[in-house]
Amino acid sequence: MKVLNETLRLFSEIMGEWNLCHTAIFSRKLATLNTSFSAPNSTLWG
DSSP: OHHHHHHHHHHHHHHHHHHHHHHHHHHHHHHHHHHHHHHHHHHHHO
16 A cells, blocks of 8 residues: 555656646746737737
8 A cells, every 4th residue: 555655646746747847838938928919919009
């Protein structure tokens, strides 16, 4: 049972790291998208 707990703990740590990494990448892409959308919009709606 102890081995299973250790494996689960390790797995959740890896998943946590992975989620953090992808959240950072995703928010960076989203920021880039927002910038590219707001630039034409500001000239449109001036």
